[in-house]
Amino acid sequence: MKKYTSISDIASLSSIIDEAIHLKKNPYDFQSLGKNKTIAMLFFNPSLRTRLSTQKAALNLGMQVMIMNISNDGWTLEFEDGTIMKNSAAEHVKEAAQVVSQYCDILAIRTFAGLVDREEDYNEKVMNAFVKYATVPIVSLESAIGHPLQALTDAITIKEHQKIAKPKVVLSWAPHPKALPQAVANSFVNVMKLSEVDFVITHPYGYELSSEITNGITIEYNQDKAFENANFIYTKNWSAFTDYGKVLTIDSNWMITEKKMQLTNNAKFMHCLPVRRNVIVEDAVIDSENSLVIEQSNNRTFAAQIVLKKILETINPLLERVIS
Numbered sequence: 020m021k022k023y024t025s026i027s028d029i030a031s032l033s034s035i036i037d038e039a040i041h042l043k044k045n046p047y048d049f050q051s052l053g054k055n056k057t058i059a060m061l062f063f064n065p066s067l068r069t070r071l072s073t074q075k076a077a078l079n080l081g082m083q084v085m086i087m088n089i090s091n092d093g094w095t096l097e098f099e100d101g102t103i104m105k106n107s108a109a110e111h112v113k114e115a116a117q118v119v120s121q122y123c124d125i126l127a128i129r130t131f132a133g134l135v136d137r138e139e140d141y142n143e144k145v146m147n148a149f150v151k152y153a154t155v156p157i158v159s160l161e162s163a164i165g166h167p168l169q170a171l172t173d174a175i176t177i178k179e180h181q182k183i184a185k186p187k188v189v190l191s192w193a194p195h196p197k198a199l200p201q202a203v204a205n206s207f208v209n210v211m212k213l214s215e216v217d218f219v220i221t222h223p224y225g226y227e228l229s230s231e232i233t234n235g236i237t238i239e240y241n242q243d244k245a246f247e248n249a250n251f252i253y254t255k256n257w258s259a260f261t262d263y264g265k266v267l268t269i270d271s272n273w274m275i276t277e278k279k280m281q282l283t284n285n286a287k288f289m290h291c292l293p294v295r296r297n298v299i300v301e302d303a304v305i306d307s308e309n310s311l312v313i314e315q316s317n318n319r320t321f322a323a324q325i326v327l328k329k330i331l332e333t334i335n336p337l338l339e340r341v342i343s
């Protein structure tokens with residue numbers, strides 16, 4: 020693997036899931052793979068799980084880790100080519116990406132959508148600038164339109180808990196007072212498209228995701244109907260794609276409640292976290308024995324670890340042969 024900025028960077032989803040589950044049982048099997056290798060993680064936005072689970076994954080592989088909250092501690096970056104830099108930006112990403120690349124072997128970036136300019140977000144302005152100018156492999160720790168490490172985690176978690184060959188998985192929008200990116204939902208749709216599942220998306224009118232992403236997927240506007248016979252309920256809020264970045268409704272009837280979960284086939288409840296209790300999901304659901312949210316967070320480590328392992332093997336194929 021030469022980079023990981025999208026689910027499409029995975030050669031075989033089923034194989035990588037099996038390898039991640041193996042790593043979960045044997046987390047220190049490849050401690051020498053990361054010897055004398057460094058990952059640098061640059062955060063333009065906050066994180067709890069992504070930061071610590073990716074750090075843990077790198078440490079499990081024997082890597083060194085450098086972390087910088089670049090928005091707070093770095094120079095403001097310019098991303099446009101040919102700009103006269105007389106405003107707030109003090110450094111161009113062209114230099115910054117090449118400079119940081121000299122200090123590390125893998126560069127991981129977190130950057131959220133601005134939710135103002137859809138074209139800018141969907142062109143992945145920040146992530147693609149690092150892909151273009153860095154001289155080391157790039158890993159997405161969530162970008163403007165995708166969260167591929169979260170999506171791999173979710174696919175691993177579903178694989179571990181599915182009891183039938185083709186479970187029904189429902190991605191349900193839920194209300195939130197603030198405008199949130201579509202990244203988690205987009206990547207979840209992309210990973211479900213590659214999975215053996217009966218997949219349905221449910222949301223209020225106006226919350227349609229990009230049709231390029233949901234092409235071919237069933238969209239059911241009646242949440243109760245969507246929940247019937249579901250084996251997994253994956254919940255996430257996102258802001259509107261068409262009326263870009265807008266909060267169109269915070270209708271609490273879309274919150275995930277115990278009563279709604281009773282419509283399902285004893286479904287497992289999933290959410291990437293962080294989650295607003297009793298806004299997105301009732302306490303009774305997130306605290307129930309069917310809630311997978313804490314285990315999902317644990318699986319973030321092994322999704323990151325298998326991705327870093329595959330990149331390290333690409334950086335150093337000779338070492339891989341020696342170890343195996």
Ligand code: CP
Pocket residue numbers: 065066067068069070161169291292293
């Ligand atoms: N799920 C997730 O990405 O969590 P953080 O924002 O805390 O990293």
